[in-house]
Amino acid sequence: MKDDMTTLREAFGPDPVPPPDAHDRARAALLHRMEGGAPAHHVRHRRRWPLRVALTAAAAAAAVIGVVAVENIGTVDDSGKGYSTVGLPFPKPASAAEVLTNAAWAAKKRPWTDPRPDQFMYNEDRELRNELAYEREHPNGYIIPGHTRTITRQEWKRIDAQVMATNESGKLEVYHQGQGIQWGQLNYDELRKLNTPAKVLAWDKADKNFGVRLDALLGQYVLPPAVEAAFYGALAQGDDVRLNPDAVNIDGRPAIGLGKVLEGYLSQELLFDPQTYRIIGERLVAIADHHDTDEHGNDVFTPKGAVLRQAVYTKAIIVDKVGDTQ
Template identity: 25%
Template structure:
């Protein structure tokens, strides 16, 4: 399978489970939720689980195929969009400042019988069938024993993640060790890559105890080579991109996560081209340059609700 086929297999509106943990029942759930055939996600794995795996997402609804502009035309997202507006100062300083700010926040009340509602905006420049900006809604049961205590593999219920964060120690090396155990790697990545990926997944947690989430940011600040940069997300909002350059494997894309420059909370993920596409006969959506944003997912809304399919 070549890299272009791999890239097309990556769909941010579909779940990203670890293939070796995915059973037939979970596959059936994916197909029922999305109305599509099963597809191998070559770039899937625990690093992608935080986008919303089939096991944890009990209900998913696509809100139309595209977001429309005022004149009714689809709001297409060009692929040739630079990833960064400018490089930031010390990533360690930014992340530690973010941790201080997050530690002062109050946690949303978690309800044992509730659901986590999320609305996202998604653009995938390689998806020729559904170009442009689309919305996705999902509902995840807050307390789901089927995905706790290892039952869901590297899928964890929001309740389990909340408890994990609330029990983190102050020793940041121990924090990284626990994060690696919580999100096991695939054996092909370095310790630095594993630390970054596991902490990045934890930084997406909602709801989250402020002190625990702040500790995750402080642990991120200790990762060698971590970078931050000013960026603009797919919704044209200002953001801070957090990434680890120079540690990519053979994938053509690097996953980053974005935080709000005011609240410092997670607002989205995106995949950045690590090289020009050398194919002169590529489709328009596949003609990119190094550092172009290829896939962009932005969190528009997240909240706790009482019932499945209930909106805030």
């Protein structure tokens, strides 16, 4: 099996060889991000977080993972202006397609001004994680109620893809293209043209150099309202998105879960507010009991209902510079 760095080199072609210490730092960061934020030296035996899609990096890169976020939660936007949910296409949606149609309708209600190339997409979320000591011993473990912590993550990506920054637990890291680090970022001018479901589906089938799932991309980028709506419309045309029949509670609020079944027992879900149909989070939950084995051959049991990942999306807005959150 090829290692991560070999695969990245083949995908992007040859790059100048970085110094050994830069290579080591980049590899550690890549493993850290791709494995859902666990300490880099605890490499997970199985990848558990399929919603979190890495932005593929070149050989000297520190890859950055975005997460699904929402610009305006509830019925008030960041400017303090309210909006009405009167006119929802489906007041009582009975299928995933109907929920996504409502989500597309709600997305179009967002105020929007096209960003300049020197502005940034800002994403912020709060992820529920196990206590650190337990997480280090059980990096693949499901969330243990009553023994958790909340991690706040912030990410800034400049529209022209020349600057990127992350902040987790108060540690701000700023990266510049061409200074020993490169990362993959989809062309924003190309994204803003995807304003119909048909265009999104055609684009999704085309070669983009690195794969990004449509549902995951919704959290990695701050898209114009018409584009976000088009992505929901494209997802609604798929036959593999299921409406979770069980009530979901996230951050003290009810939510509608839409997901895809993975490995026969996991539901990878986007979460929507049942009143406003704004996206408010994501989770990975077991929908059936499951037995597996770890790298040592030991039995690993995951009970039905266990949550393996949960994140609340708090912001996805355009800002002027790294550090801006409003």
